[in-house]
Amino acid sequence: MTARGRELVGIVLAGLIAGAALASVAIAREAHAAPEVAAYGVLFFALYVAAHVVVRRAAPFADGGLLPLAAVLTAFGVTFNYRLDADDGARQALWVVIGVGVLAFVLVALRHDYRVLESYRYLFGVSAIVLLLLPSVPGLGERVNGVRLWVSAGPLQFQPGELAKICLVVFLAGYLREKRESVASGRLKDVGPLLAIWGAAMLVIVQTNDLGSALLVFGIFLAMLYVATGRALWVGLGLGLFLAGAVVLYEAIGRVRERVTIWLEPWTDEKVYCALNGQLEYRQDCGSYQLVKSLYSIANGGFGGTGIGRGTFTSPDGGELIPYLRTDFIYSAIAQEVGLIGAAALLLCSMLFVVRGMRIALAAEDGFSKLLAAGLTFGFALQTFIIVGGVLRVVPLTGITLPFVSYGGTSVVANFVALALLLLVSSRANVPR
């Protein structure tokens, strides 16, 4: 079977999963599967078939696994957003439609040679930094939960950090391809721009309190630096710099300190000072409230889960039990309703996505393509790790989105752009000769 044939089969499977999941929500809610749910299922399937047709045209030799895997992940996302809030589910579905549209656009626009991007690398580099710092511009940035992640322009809001990630990968792929020898030998002139990235990452933390994005950007940077130069020393140095910066910030910024405290000791047996209301409270009732409640949600799922649509997220009077469930904590909602089996399946899909993405990097012929594919794929893995690891108390919790799954337009669109680039690299590498 050709790659496109496998892709189509995969999309059919993803469509079935999405249909079954949506039907479960409807049955749990209405005791029967409403006809419009079936329509949603068909629409979802049709959308990805359309994407498949575009891929067939614009990237005919691309890997057949990526699109179905993205379809499964978005199916999780749409289903759970719909399950938690029907309106948000519809909006998320709309964003997936837009995302697929953007995917098609990028595929068609760059179908001849995506490597033109390399010549705009500095533009991408500057854009990355501007986008990262945009939320801290007075009048533009919006503070949500103490973190500046959002930029609002009239009725439109978006999270520039998501797009910055992709711009950065494109810039680094171009820059490191060109300068990797001189960077490897440590010529100060060429190391300069890289130090600038470290500085930008630190500035992001100071300006926006957005630990997650800074960690993500810097992690991608180190991974690409290692792939390009092979100098473990550089990576170690970078890691040391980041840790040093983090320690200084830990001392200087209360919020960073608080995050770490919550991570290390979410439960206290005695009441401690609570910064939220200025009184003595148990930490589980104060700073670590979200984290702890989300862990309870996960634990309540157990091995098999409660069943989609049958989880517990609200109290009988309708109050929210777990704050920020649809964005930061979507994973704890999924883990409760589909249990360990389903959550492990979701993570397995992410792992498969990583494997396919890295295979593309291996198969690609030129340095730019290799770095681009490896950077995008590693970014996907690291982002998943940072947010899910935060929810699971593996690392301190920072509010970033789960790729393709979390509620949020910018995030979905940015991930589809990354997917389009991976497909383009893959198609070029697999051209039969």
Next chain:
Amino acid sequence: MNPRIVRVTYLALVLLAVLVVATTYWQTWAAAGLADRQDNSVQRVAQLAIDRGLIFSFVPRTRLARNIEREVDGRTLYFRRYPQRGLTAHVVGYSTVERSRTGLERSLNDYLTGASGNLSSVLDRTLDELRGRPVRGNDVVTTLDLEAQRVAYEQLGTRCGAVFAFDPRTGKVKVMASSPTFDPNLVETDFAAISRITADCTPAAPLINRASDGLYVPGSTFKVITAAAALESGKFEPTSTFVDPGYCTVYGKRVNNFDTTRPFGTITLETALVYSVNSVFCNIGLELGAKAILRQARRFGFYERPPLETPADERSPSGLYRDGKLWTPARDSDVDAGRMAFGQERMLVTAEQMAMVAGAMGVRGRLVEPHVVDRIVAPNGDVVRRSRPTLVRRAVSAETAAAIARMMRLAVERGTGTAARIPGWSVGGKTGTGETGVPGVNTTWFIAFASRDEETPAELAIAVVLERQSGTGGTTAAPIARAVMEAILRDTENP
């Protein structure tokens, strides 16, 4: 570049694999611990969909906790109601949405929600879940005697204190009352009303289970333990004689009898217990040393949480306390053994513990574990768990127990505890008046056992403790003990 890409791939996969491991940890390994946490509102709300098991008293068979159904968003949810209001509030506890759980509602949650049970009941539950039917929990039948429980509260009135009564042969708890009490139905709807409850003590602290968690100065009730240690040591006999000058000298300081104007002169150990003579026990304490007495106290269960099915943090171990913490002295000289011997000197005890002491004396020295759950019954009628008499250990030899039981009987017959006499029953008891340091404000006690005659083992043991009393244990606590014992024994005779 390829080998490096492979390495980065491994790193990425390891990161994601860590997430699988962490998810497994929280959903399997740590899940039970999280479910037990008091602030786990997710689990509490999730379990509202379960038709929670009912809780019953033993005699009469009355519902202490039941459910009301309510439709919320198309699902049937079950909310708890407590028809007996404050009568069994501390044992049964409460199960709410907002304010966690206490009492048996907390400690037996797995049974009440059907998560624990025998194989067939767990299977039934799983099938119900798959069919989408409401899951039925297991019912709990307690050993409580509701009428006697009511008598205990009538007797306690506005006074702060506790009554704990159980059958020392089987361990079945008949009465566990803590005053002031509260209406568990109000915990969710009107908690302010509970915080406004007043009583003869401040703070009134109605939520605390004083019967197993209230720590009090034991006063002269501790002499029973000192006497037991004295007889077990072999150095003393019931007929050993002492000269009572009306006081005892410890570290050069005088420790007075309750009434110093009338010294007893030359008396036996037996008479000293019957009339509760401090100086005699003070001298025995000095002779035996603190560690020997504590060793005997441990055999009665001191320094362990008193056994019961309620949550562990609603029960406190009895023993010496220093700076609010249970404390074991390393040397005899760390403790004033003379004062400890008659129940002062930082010794703090619970009513449950003292009832266990009295009970062991009535049943030839055997310390039996009190239990308040008689059986747990699955929805299909299967008995999932049935409590059986459990011997903790032999606390004293049968001879020692018999000798002390005799002294306690004499104390009720003609000594300090005459207010507890019950016609037709042989009651043995010991009064206690623990000084709190404020003159005229004492903790008063009465501990007792009752048997059909002097030869048969006791059928009932009781401890009554009252806070902030101006009278003595004999005048304040003993009448309560009698009234409650009469109520229980009446039910025993006409079941």
